[in-house]
Amino acid sequence: MITCVNLTKKYKTRSGFNVCIDDVSFSVQKGERLGILGKNGSGKSTLIRLIAGVDAPTSGHVKREMSVSWPLAFDGGFQGSLSGIDNIKFVSRIYGMDFKTCRDFVSDFSELGKSLWEPVKHYSSGMRSRLAFALTLSVDFDCVLIDEVISVGDSRFQQKCHDELFVKRPERSIILVSHHHDVVERYCTHAAVLKAGKLTICSDISSAYEEYENNA
Incomplete structure (x- = not known):
């Protein structure tokens, strides 16, 4: 279980x-x-970063009783001067994974080919997203955090991402923040609405959409 208790984040x-x-x-x-539905500026990305541990709360805490990913396609942890392969090696060491297994999965899934041996700072935004997406899926997290980004690359690659995340891993927990109702309805079983930093848990996704449209 992941439990957020009285989370508050303030910026000066x-x-x-x-x-x-x-x-x-x-x-x-x-x-x-x-x-979690929320309009731009409602605090969605901040909440995801707090759950991931990328940012620290001003007060309150997150209790993690299962492993939690960094935000899907988040590339803020990449060392730009290192190659994609070296970044894979770094992540595999941190999470105690076999490097070759991790490398082979990321190489196959990302379809970056020889670019994996180039410095990440030379990657396009799409290439960085592919690398980050593949790296996230290479780690066997109990819960995957998604901040809007589920559409990476062309339609074929998007379907590949969908199948890997939602079809092949049905037992995984997911926390997804978005301002698109159809995305939440398609991928989620429960829903909430975030408005001006305040979270409202809803009884079902339809109620969340109504709350989002009327009050968010």
Whole structure:
């Protein structure tokens, strides 16, 4: 289970403190797929980064009783001067994985070919997303965090991503934040709405959509 307890995140601005996440509490069970709807600026990406541990909360905490991914397709952890292969090696060491197995999976899935031996700073945004997506899936996380990004590459590659994440791994928990109702409806079993840093848990996805449209 993942449990967020009274999560609050504030950023200091010239005009004072901006509260991005305001006293948010919820939990996600193993196998549950939670979709969080929110418009731009509602705090979705901040919440995902707090759950992942990429950012630290101002107050409150996240209790992780299962392994949690970094945000899917998040490439902020890449060392740009290193090649894709070297970044794969780094991740495999951190998570105690066999490098060859990890390398072969990422190479096959990302379809980056010889580019994997080039510095990541020379990659296009699409190439970086492919590498990050493949690296995320190479680690056997109990819960995958998705920040809007599920469409990487052309339609064929998007279908490949969909099958790998949602068809081949049905037992995985998912926390997905998006401002698209159809995305949440397609991929999630439960839903909530985030507005101005406040989270409302809804009884079903239809209720979440109504809350999102009327009040978000």
